[in-house]
Amino acid sequence: MAKTSLDPSQIFYSEATLRNTSWDGKLIGEELDDYMNNRQNIGAIPPLPVTRHNNNWVTKNNRRLWICQHLQRLRRLNMIRVKIENFVPSNMQNTITIIGNVGGRWASRKANDSYLSEVLTGVGVGVLGVLGFALLRSLLR
Template identity: 50%
Template sequence: MDGHCPTMKPSQIRYSAVSEKDMDDNGILIGQELDDLIKNRKNIGAIPPLPIAQHNHYWVTPNNRRLWICRQLQRLEMLNMIRVRKVGFIPTGVFDDLTIIDVGRQQSNRKQKSSLILGLVAGIVCAVVIVLAYFLNK
């Protein structure tokens, strides 16, 4: 981590919280910010260095929103490395995933995935009951 402008893969950096609002203080939605970068309305190279600190052998950032955006860009193969800046931040936790919370509806990505899984499980249970009923009525 020595040098003027070190870089790291976004996937090597952990979140310092389990959730983040979908809208920043200026009213910009995180999805809109990501779309602006994907569609070249904003320059990916102009993303400021991500502040990081080491905690329990992990690199962690207090800027969870920017890390989430950078990880999405990495996943889309639009960004491989991000500039980082070591800071004196002491995180309260270290997390691999971040849930984006919809400020208006207070629903998270995890809740939406959970309801899809519950629907799938309910469908399987229903199919098993029908098959059992068929064989029991023979």
């Protein structure tokens, strides 16, 4: 498979959760600290497996992506080596189209979600709230 480099902030998570410990029991924060304090070589981070899914780069290694994105935020890493593979994470087949950390919050889109229904629901709730406020205000006068 091809190898290249990508900006970690341009890679999406394949799941809405990640393991907080590695296979050997090391906490994710401890591993980040090891890179920050030069106890582990940032250049030795293995290539991150990625694939194209709905025109986005997605990884099946959420834990390593989390570490790389934090190293980038802390200005210790600009690009990460990636290994481009052909895979579709099992939880993304048919349902999840995009998952990523947006502004510190997890966001996901399901293939069967409708933006229109979300917008209409949000607009409906907003309109009802404004109408309710106006009615209450007129009753209190």
